Amino acid sequence: MKKIVLAAVAFGVTLGSANLLEEAVKLDVKKVCDVKTNGLEKVIGVAEKFNPEAIKLGVEFKRLGIRNREYIKYTKEAIKKKQKEAVIKYKEKGKEKSQTFPTDYAAWRACTFAIRALQQVKEAEETWRLAVPGDGFKF
Amino acid sequence: MKKFFLAAVVVAVAATASMANEDLVKKGRKIFMTKKLGNCLACHDVNGDKVDGPGSLGPKLQFLSAWPEQALYDKIYDPYTTNPLSAMPPFGKNGVLSDEEIKAVVAYLKTIN
């Protein structure tokens, strides 16, 4: 019985993952990550929802030393403390560093990075063969 | 007298607008030329401007002053709509440059002949 339950849970978890990807693919990233229309909490919430899946699939975005999980963590803090600027902390070559962004800029970026990383997984499925010499790439 | 006053107001407004535009062009050019911002020079040379070691992955930009602003914006926002294998990143769609930043770059691009 335990085995069946465990198997069902595992299956459900896998289904859950597939759902996050499918859900992200359907989103209009410009609309969903707009801070002015949706507000900071909602936008960072979207980032929080989808970025773990991006990490799991090995497609999390990283820009100039900062991984999206760091954007999310410190932007969330700034939003909680109602700060106009978010100080994003990260490590580069073992050294502690930080970069400051306006909070709404950081939230927009975190949300966009999370959704787009997943959308690109689907996009790549459709286009990768076009680049292969001898396959979709004619020369 | 009234006409003179009106004319002065128009000139003043135009002057402020063009100063604001100048600032936007400056901001856009900085984004274009800075590695940690837009880094456009990684792939693009610019006709009529001095670019420090432009790459050859993309065309030398010219005659962009003739492009509608929306077309320039869309291209920077997401170039893949026309070419799925483009080497040019979707700067807007992928969260690299914000709406404001792209508009600044567009202001700069509109000065390119």
Place this chain on the structure above:
Amino acid sequence: MKKIVIASVVGSIAFLNGANFNEEAEKDRKALIAYFEKKFADKKNAALYFPYTPKEELENNFRWGIKWEEFRLGSYAFNKTGRAQYEEMNEFPPYEDNIEAGKELYEKTKFKSGKSFKDCFPDPAIAGDYPKYIKGKGVVTLGGAINNCLVENGEKPWNMNKGKMADLQAYFAATSREKGKKINIVIDSKEAAEAYARGKKAYYSQRGYLKLSCATCHVQGAGQRVRNEYMSPLLGHVTHFPVYRLKWEALGTLERRVKGCNKDQGETPHKPGSQWMNELAYFMAYMSNGLPVDGPDIRK
């Protein structure tokens, strides 16, 4: 007599099956060679292959008519000024100490189990044989094999990017080069072929916030420049590892370099020793099959 007949029948079946499993890879490899030889044949085709490269650059800084084996030199195959600098540096190669250090590690390291590297790798001229697909383990790179050896003998695995790992690989590569070895990647099972296919897909898939695939720069973009840096072609890429990279001022492995590429694409780097990294290396190495092992070497 019966045994010989059976053995030869079994042998031919195995041979035929082996030949089938690498069919897709062979097709890809040959198409890749055809593409690069065509691209770098003549500046006549420049409008198609180098549409944005200034004419003076094509005239003055490119070598043309590059053939298969020359691609192991990467961008130095076609970049004239780069090639001149590269040849100068190779007169006093900065990686010679690394090869010496690697030799010491190979000959003198004693494991807790009492064994040594010689027991895992009786012949050190094996750099061209990796990555391998090992049943039950999946794809294993040279670094992975070295770490497996350490762990199986009671030792901690080494950092897969640099240091001792790079030094030992330098010794294996240099010995392989001396003996005239070639890159010799084998795909002889269904599982291996599937691993190859995954690596290939990973190579050609766009990733990161810059939405670049490896191919964007190293297939379609090879020969073009990002700022002042020429992008090297996929063909010949793995031959020159481990690499003394001037940017690092140190020797590094293929895994180290791929991590750097991930960062350049805007993606959190994949872990050395991960399935993704191993299978990507498997695909990349197969593309260079038949080329001479040419490591360690210098690159910018």
